[in-house]
Amino acid sequence: MNSLLLLFVRWDVHPTLFTFGPVEIRYYGLMWALALGISAYIFSNLIKREGYSDKMFDSIFWYGVLSTIIGARLGHCLFYDPGYYLTHPVEILYIHQGGLASHGAAVGLLVGLWLFSRKNKMPYMWSLDRIAIAVCIAGALVRIGNLMNSEIYGEATSLPWGFVFVRAGETVPMHPTQIYEALAYLILFVVLCWMYYRKDVARKRPGVMFGIFLIALFGFRFFVEFIKNPQEEFERGMLLDMGQWLSVPFVILGVVILYRAFKRPAKELSKKTK
Numbered sequence: 001m002n003s004l005l006l007l008f009v010r011w012d013v014h015p016t017l018f019t020f021g022p023v024e025i026r027y028y029g030l031m032w033a034l035a036l037g038i039s040a041y042i043f044s045n046l047i048k049r050e051g052y053s054d055k056m057f058d059s060i061f062w063y064g065v066l067s068t069i070i071g072a073r074l075g076h077c078l079f080y081d082p083g084y085y086l087t088h089p090v091e092i093l094y095i096h097q098g099g100l101a102s103h104g105a106a107v108g109l110l111v112g113l114w115l116f117s118r119k120n121k122m123p124y125m126w127s128l129d130r131i132a133i134a135v136c137i138a139g140a141l142v143r144i145g146n147l148m149n150s151e152i153y154g155e156a157t158s159l160p161w162g163f164v165f166v167r168a169g170e171t172v173p174m175h176p177t178q179i180y181e182a183l184a185y186l187i188l189f190v191v192l193c194w195m196y197y198r199k200d201v202a203r204k205r206p207g208v209m210f211g212i213f214l215i216a217l218f219g220f221r222f223f224v225e226f227i228k229n230p231q232e233e234f235e236r237g238m239l240l241d242m243g244q245w246l247s248v249p250f251v252i253l254g255v256v257i258l259y260r261a262f263k264r265p266a267k268e269l270s271k272k273t274k
Helices: 027-049 054-080 082-087 089-093 102-120 124-148 177-198 208-227 242-263
Strands: 009-011 016-020 023-026 163-165
Touching: 016 027, 023 027, 027 054, 027 124, 054 082, 054 089, 054 102, 054 124, 054 242, 082 089, 102 124, 102 242, 124 177, 124 208, 177 208, 208 242
Parallel strands: 009 163
Antiparallel strands: 016 023
8 A cells, every 4th residue: 555655646735834923824825815916917917908097907906806805705604604603703704714715705706896897887797707817817826725735635536646635634645626626727717818818709799708717617616526525514415515506506607698698799899909
């Protein structure tokens, strides 16, 4: 058995990058910071490319960041352990203790961008099509943060790229589903960039990019959950786990948006369009 384990990756990375006095910098927090920073940089370039002001970028950045973090925290508390947090509501604020849900982040971002679009009198789909590009990078970085925390991994595997998550107490190789998801999100990022920069799909057919984003991202999330370990005890024995149930509405929404986008005639763009 020990000789077989040499074929796999022995993952024993400490989740803390470094400490400075009472301050502890963890990889997970660093990945979240990078996710927000890189997403902001990408979206800033999109805004400038289309001739909008920095003031609009500042507005959508704060709407996006705050709504994402609030949604991710509320999603974790209310989707995965509502009984505890509804009886201990103050602990919902203890975000430093960890606990963020990607589905909650998605809901929060949808609400935040709706508020932004309403305030700035911008088409809602304009915001959604473009934020999808940035979200792919953010999602990939957050999953790398999960890898550094040795959390949210898959079931046992005999494949040569299996990870033995030592700090999680595992002794056999498991599917590194964090890496699977990160790679899938990066591929989706490339596809959306190609659609935006080379085909100008965002302006020709509003909604197509966001529809594809929802179907691809949450569709992959649905299927990868089949090889993931349950995140909470109540998920054991369920036909579909919580992550899958929460992914289904987003996939359906993506199909509806995509159908409506193709049902409308494509917009004609002038030669001056960048």
